[in-house]
Amino acid sequence: MEEFNIAEAIGQYGFPIIAAFGLGYFIFYIWTWVTEEVDPVVNESHMTLIALIDRIRMLDNDLIRMQTKLDILLREAEKRDIYEEAKRDIVTTDSNTDKE
Numbered sequence: 001m002e003e004f005n006i007a008e009a010i011g012q013y014g015f016p017i018i019a020a021f022g023l024g025y026f027i028f029y030i031w032t033w034v035t036e037e038v039d040p041v042v043n044e045s046h047m048t049l050i051a052l053i054d055r056i057r058m059l060d061n062d063l064i065r066m067q068t069k070l071d072i073l074l075r076e077a078e079k080r081d082i083y084e085e086a087k088r089d090i091v092t093t094d095s096n097t098d099k100e
Helices: 005-012 013-100
Strands: none
Touching: 005 013
Protein backbone atom coordinates (compact mmCIF):
# COMPACT_ATOMS: atom_id res chain seq x y z
CA MET A 1 0.00 0.00 0.00
CA GLU A 2 1.32 3.36 -0.97
CA GLU A 3 1.66 6.10 1.64
CA PHE A 4 -0.30 9.29 1.23
CA ASN A 5 1.99 12.27 0.83
CA ILE A 6 0.12 15.52 1.26
CA ALA A 7 2.83 17.63 -0.36
CA GLU A 8 2.72 15.54 -3.55
CA ALA A 9 -1.09 15.65 -3.57
CA ILE A 10 -1.07 19.44 -3.24
CA GLY A 11 1.52 19.67 -6.03
CA GLN A 12 -0.51 17.40 -8.31
CA TYR A 13 -4.10 18.56 -7.60
CA GLY A 14 -3.68 22.00 -6.01
CA PHE A 15 -4.38 23.28 -2.54
CA PRO A 16 -8.08 24.15 -3.03
CA ILE A 17 -8.94 20.61 -4.13
CA ILE A 18 -7.09 18.96 -1.22
CA ALA A 19 -8.59 21.52 1.21
CA ALA A 20 -12.08 20.69 -0.10
CA PHE A 21 -11.48 16.96 0.49
CA GLY A 22 -10.16 17.71 3.99
CA LEU A 23 -13.18 19.87 4.77
CA GLY A 24 -15.50 17.18 3.40
CA TYR A 25 -13.91 14.57 5.68
CA PHE A 26 -14.17 16.97 8.63
CA ILE A 27 -17.88 17.54 7.95
CA PHE A 28 -18.43 13.76 7.61
CA TYR A 29 -16.59 13.13 10.90
CA ILE A 30 -18.59 15.81 12.77
CA TRP A 31 -21.88 14.54 11.28
CA THR A 32 -21.23 10.94 12.36
CA TRP A 33 -20.11 12.07 15.82
CA VAL A 34 -23.24 14.17 16.31
CA THR A 35 -25.63 11.48 15.08
CA GLU A 36 -23.99 8.63 17.00
CA GLU A 37 -22.85 10.31 20.22
CA VAL A 38 -24.74 13.54 20.82
CA ASP A 39 -28.21 12.86 19.39
CA PRO A 40 -29.04 9.88 21.66
CA VAL A 41 -27.96 11.84 24.74
CA VAL A 42 -30.07 14.82 23.69
CA ASN A 43 -33.11 12.60 23.14
CA GLU A 44 -32.66 10.98 26.55
CA SER A 45 -32.25 14.40 28.17
CA HIS A 46 -35.37 15.61 26.37
CA MET A 47 -37.45 12.80 27.84
CA THR A 48 -36.02 13.48 31.31
CA LEU A 49 -36.84 17.16 30.93
CA ILE A 50 -40.44 16.37 29.98
CA ALA A 51 -40.78 14.13 33.05
CA LEU A 52 -39.37 16.87 35.30
CA ILE A 53 -41.72 19.47 33.85
CA ASP A 54 -44.67 17.16 34.52
CA ARG A 55 -43.56 16.69 38.12
CA ILE A 56 -43.18 20.44 38.60
CA ARG A 57 -46.70 21.00 37.27
CA MET A 58 -48.06 18.39 39.66
CA LEU A 59 -46.26 20.05 42.58
CA ASP A 60 -47.56 23.44 41.51
CA ASN A 61 -51.11 22.08 41.40
CA ASP A 62 -50.64 20.54 44.85
CA LEU A 63 -49.34 23.84 46.22
CA ILE A 64 -52.31 25.71 44.77
CA ARG A 65 -54.70 23.15 46.26
CA MET A 66 -53.01 23.36 49.68
CA GLN A 67 -53.00 27.18 49.59
CA THR A 68 -56.72 27.19 48.83
CA LYS A 69 -57.43 24.82 51.71
CA LEU A 70 -55.32 26.94 54.04
CA ASP A 71 -57.14 30.10 52.97
CA ILE A 72 -60.48 28.42 53.66
CA LEU A 73 -59.32 27.24 57.09
CA LEU A 74 -58.00 30.70 57.98
CA ARG A 75 -61.28 32.33 56.91
CA GLU A 76 -63.26 29.83 58.96
CA ALA A 77 -60.98 30.39 61.97
CA GLU A 78 -61.39 34.14 61.58
CA LYS A 79 -65.18 33.77 61.41
CA ARG A 80 -65.09 31.54 64.49
CA ASP A 81 -62.95 34.10 66.35
CA ILE A 82 -65.34 36.89 65.38
CA TYR A 83 -68.29 34.74 66.48
CA GLU A 84 -66.63 33.89 69.82
CA GLU A 85 -65.75 37.55 70.39
CA ALA A 86 -69.32 38.64 69.64
CA LYS A 87 -70.61 35.92 71.94
CA ARG A 88 -68.31 37.13 74.74
CA ASP A 89 -69.44 40.70 74.15
CA ILE A 90 -73.06 39.62 74.43
CA VAL A 91 -72.39 37.66 77.61
CA THR A 92 -70.40 40.57 79.05
CA THR A 93 -73.13 43.03 78.10
CA ASP A 94 -75.81 40.78 79.60
CA SER A 95 -73.88 40.37 82.84
CA ASN A 96 -73.34 44.16 83.06
CA THR A 97 -77.03 44.84 82.57
CA ASP A 98 -77.93 42.29 85.23
CA LYS A 99 -75.71 44.11 87.75
CA GLU A 100 -77.37 47.45 87.12
